Amino acid sequence: xxxxxxxxxxxxxxxxxxLFCSNAGAKDDALPAWNDGPAKQAILDFVKATTAEDSPxxxxxxxxxxxxxxxxxxxxxxxxYTQAMFALDRLTALAPVHPEWKTEEPFKAALAGDRExxxxxxEGDWAKIVAVTHTxxxxxxxxAIVRQWLATAEHTRFKRPPTELIYQPMLEVMxxxxxxxxxxxxxxxxxxxxxxxxxxxVYHVPVEQVVGSSIATTYEVQDGKxxxxxxxxxxxxxxxxxxxxxxxxxxxxxxxxxxGNSGGDREMLEWTGAGDGARLxxxxxxxxxxxxxxxxxxxxxxxxxxxTFPQSLMDEAKERGWTVVSMKNxxxxxxxx
Amino acid sequence: xxxxxxxxxxxxxxxxxxLFCSNAGAKDDALPAWNDGPAKQAILDFVKATTAEDSPxxxxxxxxxxxxxxxxxxxxxxxxYTQAMFALDRLTALAPVHPEWKTEEPFKAALAGDRExxxxxxEGDWAKIVAVTHTxxxxxxxxAIVRQWLATAEHTRFKRPPTELIYQPMLEVMxxxxxxxxxxxxxxxxxxxxxxxxxxxVYHVPVEQVVGSSIATTYEVQDGKxxxxxxxxxxxxxxxxxxxxxxxxxxxxxxxxxxGNSGGDREMLEWTGAGDGARLxxxxxxxxxxxxxxxxxxxxxxxxxxxTFPQSLMDEAKERGWTVVSMKNxxxxxxxx
Numbered sequence: 001x002x003x004x005x006x007x008x009x010x011x012x013x014x015x016x017x018x019l020f021c022s023n024a025g026a027k028d029d030a031l032p033a034w035n036d037g038p039a040k041q042a043i044l045d046f047v048k049a050t051t052a053e054d055s056p057x058x059x060x061x062x063x064x065x066x067x068x069x070x071x072x073x074x075x076x077x078x079x080x081y082t083q084a085m086f087a088l089d090r091l092t093a094l095a096p097v098h099p100e101w102k103t104e105e106p107f108k109a110a111l112a113g114d115r116e117x118x119x120x121x122x123e124g125d126w127a128k129i130v131a132v133t134h135t136x137x138x139x140x141x142x143x144a145i146v147r148q149w150l151a152t153a154e155h156t157r158f159k160r161p162p163t164e165l166i167y168q169p170m171l172e173v174m175x176x177x178x179x180x181x182x183x184x185x186x187x188x189x190x191x192x193x194x195x196x197x198x199x200x201x202v203y204h205v206p207v208e209q210v211v212g213s214s215i216a217t218t219y220e221v222q223d224g225k226x227x228x229x230x231x232x233x234x235x236x237x238x239x240x241x242x243x244x245x246x247x248x249x250x251x252x253x254x255x256x257x258x259x260g261n262s263g264g265d266r267e268m269l270e271w272t273g274a275g276d277g278a279r280l281x282x283x284x285x286x287x288x289x290x291x292x293x294x295x296x297x298x299x300x301x302x303x304x305x306x307x308t309f310p311q312s313l314m315d316e317a318k319e320r321g322w323t324v325v326s327m328k329n330x331x332x333x334x335x336x337x
Numbered sequence: 338x339x340x341x342x343x344x345x346x347x348x349x350x351x352x353x354x355x356l357f358c359s360n361a362g363a364k365d366d367a368l369p370a371w372n373d374g375p376a377k378q379a380i381l382d383f384v385k386a387t388t389a390e391d392s393p394x395x396x397x398x399x400x401x402x403x404x405x406x407x408x409x410x411x412x413x414x415x416x417x418y419t420q421a422m423f424a425l426d427r428l429t430a431l432a433p434v435h436p437e438w439k440t441e442e443p444f445k446a447a448l449a450g451d452r453e454x455x456x457x458x459x460e461g462d463w464a465k466i467v468a469v470t471h472t473x474x475x476x477x478x479x480x481a482i483v484r485q486w487l488a489t490a491e492h493t494r495f496k497r498p499p500t501e502l503i504y505q506p507m508l509e510v511m512x513x514x515x516x517x518x519x520x521x522x523x524x525x526x527x528x529x530x531x532x533x534x535x536x537x538x539v540y541h542v543p544v545e546q547v548v549g550s551s552i553a554t555t556y557e558v559q560d561g562k563x564x565x566x567x568x569x570x571x572x573x574x575x576x577x578x579x580x581x582x583x584x585x586x587x588x589x590x591x592x593x594x595x596x597g598n599s600g601g602d603r604e605m606l607e608w609t610g611a612g613d614g615a616r617l618x619x620x621x622x623x624x625x626x627x628x629x630x631x632x633x634x635x636x637x638x639x640x641x642x643x644x645t646f647p648q649s650l651m652d653e654a655k656e657r658g659w660t661v662v663s664m665k666n667x668x669x670x671x672x673x674x
Contacts, residue, residue, distance in 0.1 A: 039672060048466070051625075062537075062543060096610050138342070139585060192586075192589075193574070193589075196589050200399075205591060206399060207588075207589035208588045208590065210587055214586060216580075217582050217585065217586075218578070219582055219604055219608075220580035221582050221607075225611055226581065226607050226608050226611050228581060228582060228585055235586075241555070241556035244556050244563065244565060245554050245555075245556055245565060248554065249529075249551060249554075249572075250545070250587060251544075251545045252530075252533050252544035252545055252547065253544060253545065267556055270558075270563050271556075273561050274562055274563050324516065
């Protein structure tokens with residue numbers, strides 16, 4: 001009996017030592033999809049500075065908050081945002097019961113797939129499309145609709161579901177930060193409920209760590225059961241200045257790291273950078289037309305209306321010492337799968 | 338050397354066993370401030386049903402969400418809400434630079450401490466008081482003002498700081514739930530930023546787990562530094578139907594346990610109870626004038642405008658099987674300190 005207990009103890013110690021070694025090994029290669037260079041080094045240096053117990057810039061685990069934009073930062077946003085794909089597909093699915101859309105704009109152009117007209121859609125046009133595709137049902141029904149759509153949706157160029165067009169290097173950064181005690185939040189201009197459908201499965205980000213744009217809901221009792229109904233009314237836009245506002249509202253702590261890729265992320269990075277101590281602000285630059293897309297117009301890249309990275313943002317990044325990630329040069333591999 | 342390693346292993350095992358025993362002991366007495374009875378038993382049964390691995394009502398740790406109202410559920414709300422105390426004290430502090438308040442209502446009555454007039458204040462009157470006491474500064478400045486106020490604030494009857502008038506039995510429930518893998522959220526009609534000042538220190542609830550009413554903020558750059566300015570405009574009221582709406586917005590998961598004490602918590606408990614599986618819905622009834630306060634008007638207790646527990650809520654609780662906690666009979670001890 002005593003011998004057996006002893007054996008158990010020794011085996012436990014041995015397994016413990018093995019686990020320790022494998023962890024130490026993993027740590028050396030936490031970012032395998034990143035090429036060596038200043039971007040990768042900035043991540044490694046930041047984590048070391050904020051987590052080493054003897055570091056003057058040590059951040060207590062409770063304050064280790066990292067925020068990530070989604071579209072163009074974690075997954076593909078061209079040629080159009082995934083949620084716009086969803087809205088257009090939903091419009092098509094609903095068209096048979098809405099014959100009036102055949103003559104009514106913006107529905108007519110959207111249903112016809114008129115890219116030229118759609119490129120000129122105003123925010124008001126998109127709001128009309130969002131109203132008929134995203135509201136009028138309970139939150140539970142909406143989640144089910146998105147889930148069902150994601151099961152068959154396919155990207156026009158890559159012929160794969162949007163949830164597979166996730167950037168492997170960013171997944172590695174998220175996992176590396178979490179392994180070092182950070183909590184990773186998604187802070188997106190996209191719909192909060194939309195992203196919550198797959199955030200856990202795809203990014204290992206639980207729904208309560210998704211901050212996004214939202215529409216108003218009302219509490220109703222239907223057939224004796226309470227439901228939250230989605231109303232055709234915007235409640236909060238989590239973009240541009242809405243990002244620091246949303247972060248303060250939902251998290252209540254200033255992030256120590258923030259990742260974005262467009263003008264919509266400028267204020268989030270400014271807000272993050274304005275705190276004391278070590279900070280990591282990163283912007284993904286889409287400069288890889290071959291493996292993904294190339295757009296700016298910063299650095300002379302082609303201009304775009306989707307995920308615009310203006311030259312003024314590039315200038316601000318340089319001035320403030322934010323790290324710009326070149327997809328082409330810094331990423332060994334683009335997609336997770 | 339080998340001997341020393343062996344000794345270390347044995348000592349470790351011994352300490353491990355001790356810790357195990359002390360934990361098991363603590364578990365038996367997790368709710369010492371509760372008298373034995375149906376309320377205490379309901380808590381113990383619920384935790385067992387949702388956490389025992391072989392339970393048909395097992396809830397995965399990620400979904401173990403418990404929500405707590407604050408005023409009257411976690412701390413004293415009579416004779417007036419703590420945040421109303423803050424607003425009135427702040428009004429007095431600001432009065433010297435606002436001579437117009439001497440003649441302008443509702444400020445005149447509030448500054449004079451005219452209880453009779455204040456009892457008749459409309460929501461609009463309170464909104465005016467909130468506007469001049471809670472807005473016009475940055476979020477950081479507001480947190481500092483509240484922190485400073487709390488350092489000297491004193492309850493009129495108990496002559497102690499409000500943050501010491503916390504219900505020990507509720508602290509025990511929170512700690513017991515957390516020890517069993519639950520996350521405890523505060524879901525309050527009070528101000529989210531106000532509660533965040535002390536939530537971690539007093540309740541061990543981190544700021545990101547405080548859902549409350551909020552006012553609009555704007556992002557501004559002042560002297561080159563970004564700030565969030567508090568505007569005199571309500572953004573969200575987290576009360577009544579606002580509670581399930583806020584829970585869905587901020588947490589995105591339906592709670593499995595919810596605790597309240599007034600009509601403002603009705604919809605939160607309905608929403609919680611409408612989910613499948615084991616659920617725990619509890620309402621604290623203030624029926625202890627001697628040790629705290631007695632008010633309803635449910636069960637023939639004195640009527641009140643602060644934290645009203647109407648008879649209709651009592652009837653609904655009975656019908657739906659919610660547990661009503663009698664402060665007088667179920668709580669061995671009221672305050673934590």
